Amino acid sequence: MKEIRMMMRVNKLEIMNYQLLPFRFERFNENEYLLTNEVGEYIFLKNEDFHHFINGRMDVHSDLFYDIKSKQIATTDCVEDVVQMLATKFRTKKSILRDFTSLHMIVPTLRCNSNCIYCQVARKNINDYSADMTKRTAKNVVKTIFQSPSPYIKIEFQGGDPSTDFNMVKYIIEEAEWQNLFKKRELDFVICTNLTLLNEDMIKYLKKHKCMISTSLDGPKDLHDINRPLQNQKLDHHAIFEKNLAMIRQIWENNDCVSALMTTSKHSLGRFKDIIDEYIRLGFNNIFLRSLNPYGFAKQYKEKIAYPVEEFIANYKEGLDYIIELNKQGTFFVEGFAALLLKRMLTPFATGFVDLQSPAGVGIAGAIYDYDGKVYVSDEARMMARFKNYYFLLGNVNENSYQEMFNGELLHQIITSACNECLPVCAECVFQPYCGADPVRNMSEQGDMIGFRPTNEMCKKTKAIIHYLFELLQKHDPETNKIFWSWLN
Numbered sequence: 001m002k003e004i005r006m007m008m009r010v011n012k013l014e015i016m017n018y019q020l021l022p023f024r025f026e027r028f029n030e031n032e033y034l035l036t037n038e039v040g041e042y043i044f045l046k047n048e049d050f051h052h053f054i055n056g057r058m059d060v061h062s063d064l065f066y067d068i069k070s071k072q073i074a075t076t077d078c079v080e081d082v083v084q085m086l087a088t089k090f091r092t093k094k095s096i097l098r099d100f101t102s103l104h105m106i107v108p109t110l111r112c113n114s115n116c117i118y119c120q121v122a123r124k125n126i127n128d129y130s131a132d133m134t135k136r137t138a139k140n141v142v143k144t145i146f147q148s149p150s151p152y153i154k155i156e157f158q159g160g161d162p163s164t165d166f167n168m169v170k171y172i173i174e175e176a177e178w179q180n181l182f183k184k185r186e187l188d189f190v191i192c193t194n195l196t197l198l199n200e201d202m203i204k205y206l207k208k209h210k211c212m213i214s215t216s217l218d219g220p221k222d223l224h225d226i227n228r229p230l231q232n233q234k235l236d237h238h239a240i241f242e243k244n245l246a247m248i249r250q251i252w253e254n255n256d257c258v259s260a261l262m263t264t265s266k267h268s269l270g271r272f273k274d275i276i277d278e279y280i281r282l283g284f285n286n287i288f289l290r291s292l293n294p295y296g297f298a299k300q301y302k303e304k305i306a307y308p309v310e311e312f313i314a315n316y317k318e319g320l321d322y323i324i325e326l327n328k329q330g331t332f333f334v335e336g337f338a339a340l341l342l343k344r345m346l347t348p349f350a351t352g353f354v355d356l357q358s359p360a361g362v363g364i365a366g367a368i369y370d371y372d373g374k375v376y377v378s379d380e381a382r383m384m385a386r387f388k389n390y391y392f393l394l395g396n397v398n399e400n401s402y403q404e405m406f407n408g409e410l411l412h413q414i415i416t417s418a419c420n421e422c423l424p425v426c427a428e429c430v431f432q433p434y435c436g437a438d439p440v441r442n443m444s445e446q447g448d449m450i451g452f453r454p455t456n457e458m459c460k461k462t463k464a465i466i467h468y469l470f471e472l473l474q475k476h477d478p479e480t481n482k483i484f485w486s487w488l489n
Helices: 002-015 047-054 063-070 079-093 095-099 135-145 162-183 200-208 221-227 237-252 272-281 296-300 309-328 336-346 379-385 402-406 409-416 439-446 457-474 478-487
Strands: 024-027 032-036 042-046 103-106 152-157 186-192 211-216 258-261 366-369 374-376 393-396
Touching (some): 032 047, 042 047, 042 063, 103 135, 135 162, 135 366, 152 162, 162 186, 162 200, 200 211, 211 237, 237 258, 272 309, 309 478, 336 457, 336 478, 374 379, 379 439, 393 402, 439 457, 457 478
Parallel strands (some): 103 152, 103 366, 152 186, 186 211, 211 258
Antiparallel strands (some): 024 032
C-alpha cells in the first residue's frame, strides 16, 4: 500500500509541470469556483477547469493558464522570483501601516441639540457644560497627536455636536496649526455636525482654515426628521439643514466642501431609492449606504430601531442596482462602501478605511480623544466606555505619554487579535484579502476580540456585499465595469 501511494505521488509530479502557489478558493455558484491569493488577485474557473488545475492537468500553453499565472496563483517560473513579486504587492496592500496613526478624532464636547433615535453616546443638553473639554486637555491632545510619526495628520471633530462649543474647535485648530509650523505635517481638519447651529461667521472661519464639513442626512424630510429629531421639537431639522447647506456652499463656492453620511434605521428599509434621490436633489454625488452600528445607546434600544442583517443586505443590493442604473443614465453618483471594496478588489492599493484593514485600523490608523482626555482605539470603543466597558481605553493625555498609549501592551494585544490572515475562519475565507478585522465590534457583540464568524453580523454583511460585487463583475457588462472603474479615480 505504501508503495502504491509513493507511485501515485511520483506520477502526479510527472504530470504537474507547474507549481501551485498559495491561494484560497470557494464554490462561487453551481458552475464556477472563485480563487484568490494573498494580495487580492482573483480568477474564476469553471468546475472542470478547477479540477484539472489542482490536479496538475492544465495545459501550461493555454490562455487560461496564462491568466492564472499572471495572477500569481500558479507558476512555471522560479518560485522564489514569484514570491518576491507577491511580497512587493503585499507591502503595497499594507502600506497604510508605514505611517501609523493619521486619523485623530477629538470630542470637544458631548453637548448636542439633536435627539437621534440611534445615538450611541450619552449626549448632554445644549446648556449642560459638564462634558466640555478644557484648554489644558485640548493642548495635551494636540501635543499627543503631533507625536504620531505619520506625515499626514487629519483632525476630525466629533461629539456631541462640536458646533455647540465652537470656541474650543477654534482653539484646537489654531493650536494644531501652531504646532504644525514646527512639525511640517500635511494637516487637514474635518468637523462632524448636523449643520443646524452653524452661522455665517462659523462657516467663514471653517473655510479660512480649510476645515471640511461632514454631516448626516438620512433621507427625505419625513425620514430624516424621524431618525434625527431636534431636542427642540418646534424646529424643523430638515428645513434648517437644507437652508444651512445652501449657505455653506455659497460661502465656500464649492459643493464638495460638505459630505454627508446616512444611517439605516428600521424606518429606512424599503426606502433606499428615496434616500438616494434626496442626496442627488441636494447636490451630493455620493452616498455611503451604512447599516446601524450596535454600540452604546443604539445597542440598548436595538429592538426599537434595528433589523435583521439579511434585510439590510437586500436593501443594499437594491440601492446599489439603482445607483448603477442612475450612472448608466448619465448621473455620476458613487456608493462609497462599494467603491472602497472595489479598490481593494481591482487595485493593489490600500484604502485606509479602518473597517477594512488587517490588522484592524483601531489605534494604529485612527484614535479618538474624549472630552476628558481619555484616549480610545476607536469611536466605537468610546461608546462601549459609556456602559462601563473600558477594555479599549489606551490612557489619558493628561496622565500618560504617547509611548505608553500607542506603544503599550494593550494596543499590541489588540492588534495581535486583529489580523484576519490568521483568525479562525477568516484565514481560509476566499474574501479575506478584501476584508478586515474588528476586535471592538467582536467584543461588543460576542464578548471577545476574535468573535465567532458564523453568527457575526458584520461578517455576514461584508461577505454578502463582496459576493454581490463579484457577481456584477462576472457578468462582464462593459457599462457596469466602466462605472466601477470611474468610482476609483
